[in-house]
Amino acid sequence: MKLIQIAGLLFIAFSSLFALGENKKVEVGSVVGDFILKDLDGKVFKLSDLKGKIIVLEWTNPNCPFVQRVYKEKIMTSLQKEFAQKGVVWVIINSTNPKHRDYREANELKKIYSEWGATYTAYLLDPDGKVGKMFDAKTTPHMFVIDKDGKLVYAGAIDDDPRGEKKERVNYVRNALNELLAGKAISVPVTKPYGCSVKYAE
Amino acid sequence: MKNLGFSLITLLVTFQILMSSQEKNQVKVEIISDWDGVSSKFFLGVKFSISPGWYIYWQNPGDAGLAPEIKLKLPSYLKAGDVLFPVPKKIVHGDIISYGYYNEVVLLIPVQIVSKEKLKKADVIEAEVNWLVCRESCVPGGTTLKYALMKAKDTEKALVKKYVNLLPRNFEASGLTVKNFKVERKGNLNLVKIELAGRGVNQINDFYPNLIDKFLIDFKSIKVKNGMVEFVVMPLSSDAKVNFLSGIIVVNNEGYEFNLK
Incomplete structure (x- = not known):
């Protein structure tokens, strides 16, 4: 009888843990759970392998005009280059579902982002949108910054210029990374992201 | 050279969107009004005719997207109020919520003639209009329109009236x-x-x-x-x-x- 009770309790505990892992969304200020995705070459990428590093996650879709603009105007590429030199890991994630017309095969994505001059540590494919939903990534681009302790410290827009018409922009990601590298607290940890919706499977 | 590469890729991507939609102009825009030639107050309307299945956004686009933007250049004797948006539809794609308009919408701008002495009929009003139109994918659009201020046709007046009635009520x-x-x-x-x-x-x-x-x-x-x-x-x-x-x-x-x- 006792064995059955213990087995039952263990089952409930495991079920709860599993459910938490499935549904729990990452919030700014909390430690990011691990995830595994494949990159454009089919290699397995595990977030926990980058423990101790500052990581930027950039949600993307090359068909989105907002993404095209931030690459064309070198807003994204200049950030990528600047912070790659400072040891920051840059991870691009594409959560477009394979049935959507914005979906592109890995070799095509590789070509597009190479032409655009992107600098990244990894370009990951998230076709079932699990990781995108874990972060509640809503737009492309949507930016996230993780500190050396694995804590999410920034979530939001790349800058304060959704229409791309400001002469002087506040680049939230640059500011967050500079503050992080200087050992300061992030002054603007959350902003409203802008862009196209992430093309999740419905 | 890299810029050329970027442009080619962007052009290719945009071309694919346009071709797969089989529609080159998802949005057509024109200016209308309900001015009767006498009154000192009237509505100027920016009419968006939107291809079936595509939508543009409300003043609050929701989780994604961008509200249309109207920048007016008016003769000195006209004064414009804020752009008024009719009640939108809620557009749900899974967990992502947007607010916008399908098929047709007229955004209304209340205009006041502040100096009747300076009023010249057929004076030109200029409007720079920008929008984002989406279906599965999104395409930005923009144009500058010119409108000669004259007594409005009955069809224009009727359309303005229809959209005045679609504004949120008190x-x-x-x-x-x-x-x-x-x-x-x-x-x-x-x-x-x-x-x-x-x-x-x-x-x-x-x-x-x-x-x-x-x-x-x-x-x-x-x-x-x-x-x-x-x-x-x-x-x-x-x-x-x-x-x-x-x-x-x-x-x-x-x-x-x-x-x-």
Whole structure:
């Protein structure tokens, strides 16, 4: 009888843990759970392998005009280059579902982002949108910054210029990374992201 | 050379969108008005004719997208008010909520003739209009329109009238009153609760909020039940407080302007 009770309790505990892992969304200020995705070459990428590093996650879709603009105007590429030199890991994630017309095969994505001059540590494919939903990534681009302790410290827009018409922009990601590298607290940890919706499977 | 490569790739991607949609112009824009040639107040309208299946956005686009933008250049004797948006549709793609318009919409701008002496008929009004139109994918668009101010045709007047009637009505006309309004703290988040009373309380369909300064709205959390409107917002700074709330309360599929301090 006792064995059955213990087995039952263990089952409930495991079920709860599993459910938490499935549904729990990452919030700014909390430690990011691990995830595994494949990159454009089919290699397995595990977030926990980058423990101790500052990581930027950039949600993307090359068909989105907002993404095209931030690459064309070198807003994204200049950030990528600047912070790659400072040891920051840059991870691009594409959560477009394979049935959507914005979906592109890995070799095509590789070509597009190479032409655009992107600098990244990894370009990951998230076709079932699990990781995108874990972060509640809503737009492309949507930016996230993780500190050396694995804590999410920034979530939001790349800058304060959704229409791309400001002469002087506040680049939230640059500011967050500079503050992080200087050992300061992030002054603007959350902003409203802008862009196209992430093309999740419905 | 890299710029050329970028342009070619962008061109290719855009071309694919356009070809797969089989429609080269998803949005056509024109200016209309209801000026009768005499009155000192009238509406200028920017009419968007949108290809089937595509949509443009409301003043609050929701989780993604971008509101259309209208920049007017008026003769000195005209003064324009803010752009008025008709009641939008809620557009749901999984967890991502947007607000916008399919097929056709006319955004209205109230205009006042402040100096009749300077008024010259057929003077030109210029409007720079920008928009984002989406279906599965999104395409930005923009144009500059010119409109000669003349007595409006009856068809223009009728269209303006139709969209004036589609603007959100005064809240008082809904027969509702605000019984209670509170904001509860839930960890890092705030739960906004608006309790409404009055006739029609059981016919409230939805709430379309305007953006709240210093807060992110979780649009998918908006719930309406038994006269209670509830939704979650995330403060963008530790000292942020919900001091002002506005939007559209949808009752029996009609929109009513909602402002709460």
